[in-house]
Amino acid sequence: GAGVSQSPRYKVAKRGQDVALRCDPISGHVSLFWYQQALGQGPEFLTYFQNEAQLDKSGLPSDRFFAERPEGSVSTLKIQRTQQEDSAVYLCASRRDQETQYFGPGTRLLVL
């Protein structure tokens, strides 16, 4: 079956621009996670949804970051007024049970 997909794969934004990153999880997966991966680092947790409910957003670095999953399937991570330090790979993962996450290929964001 299809895995987790993310779009766009690459995004170049000018500083101050708003961006929206999309994640399509595996069908039927209840849980969805967003991570930020800086160059040479491991993924850092941003936020977590169970169905449409955002249960944990403790990892969002500032109020410029906003995530939603209105129908409990597709999720969008929005970054307002992008800054250079937002440049990273943004990874989405989905999970059916309490154990294994399945990751998408990521969106590589470069803020100039």
Place this chain on the structure above:
Amino acid sequence: AQSVTQLGSHVSVSEGALVLLRCNYSSSVPPYLFWYVQYPNQGLQLLLKYTSAATLVKGINGFEAEFKKSETSFHLTKPSAHMSDAAEYFCAVSKSGGSYIPTFGRGTSLIVHP
């Protein structure tokens, strides 16, 4: 709080040699432990996981890891390295309760020489 330490940001081995990637964890409750592999410009792929069953866990591509509670370790091994094993490897820990959100280590880059 839970955390993971991966010793060595880079490990270099010759093709056919033993691969050993080190991971030590910290967790206040019995942990779930994972190893993921990431190839360039791709997402993370699960290699293997420990969820309180057998302490020696076998994964894909000939990798295995042993959970040692006394040493708080979960080192990843493979008897014979292949060129295709060159990638970034991440160890992760989650608590066996709550939301099961994993915490990742900083990663170890495996370099395989011909």
